[in-house]
Amino acid sequence: MALGKDYAAQQCSIARALEVIGERWTLLVVRDAFYGVRRYNDFLGHLGIPRAVLATRLQALTEAGVLAKRRYQESPPRDEYVLTDSGKALWPTLRSLGLWGRDHIEGTLPMRTFVHAECGTELGAFGQCPACGNIGVPPEDVEMRPGPGLDPDPEDPVSRALLTPRRLLRPLDSDRV
Template sequence: MDTEAQSLGAAEAAGSGDAPDDGSPSCSIARALDVIGDRWTILILRDTFRGIRRFSEIHRDLGIPKAVLTERLGRLVETGVLERRRYQDRPPRDEYRLTDMGRELSPVLVGLMRWGDRWLAEHGPPTVLVHEPCGTEVELGFHCRCCGQDFGPTEIVGMPGPGARPGTGGVPGRRTPLRSTV
């Protein structure tokens, strides 16, 4: 039988997803989810990527309760994903803009979008993303700088990195013997 596993976080295969000692998860996915792991938060970010940046605009667009929007925007600003910036003085109005940190979430958003396009869109993609200079549809995928190749998840393996915690699964520095089961 195939008891082999597949990539993604092999280094802490036996650890709990949560706080082993210092209160923060030892997995980058879990840590990322502590910041943006919430439906509303992701939709707010989608809006800011689309240029919808003001409290009232986001509120109108999403139908999100104001109290929740206030809380989510505050948290995003606090963690540095968005910044609050005054864009006019009379009357004073602020908008919420993506920081570099926020902008680097684009692969996650695009990944969700492509997946929804592929598996959940009855009538085809509502929106198509194209490479502006040439108008071709954008691809999102894995790439190897060494081989120059594109490839799928089956060719990926995980191994402990510099931030691996002792006692959370893998022997530090040694490659965890995982292979794809795809």
């Protein structure tokens, strides 16, 4: 975000956080990582982001320790980007932001619902499970289900893969859909 160099806003954890994840597209890249997207081309197709911007964002997020670049194949060399623990800790933020968008922006149908996989209850604003009383349901235990606001027949393969219920963070193989 680069709020200038000298900024007084630095005196605040929120401002510090926004320096890392506040730039355009950045939080959407992180969101996709929760959805299981890991490869450059999948981010590219799903987000519709300019290639140069995506490369910059992936590099910045990797340097900030939110994502980690991991080689998953040697020949030809191919890398994937996965969330670190620090990145996974952004789940409550994304959850509350998405819920706010759903509830407070007019004309927004529920796109996806997020339920506690063990009991099937929809998560609350802080990512808690109202049924179990489990306060911090980790993203690994969250199942994402498509909602009525989604296009039933999207263009890109990633969106198609996301039409079926799936656990967060589970890698998405866009090839075999």
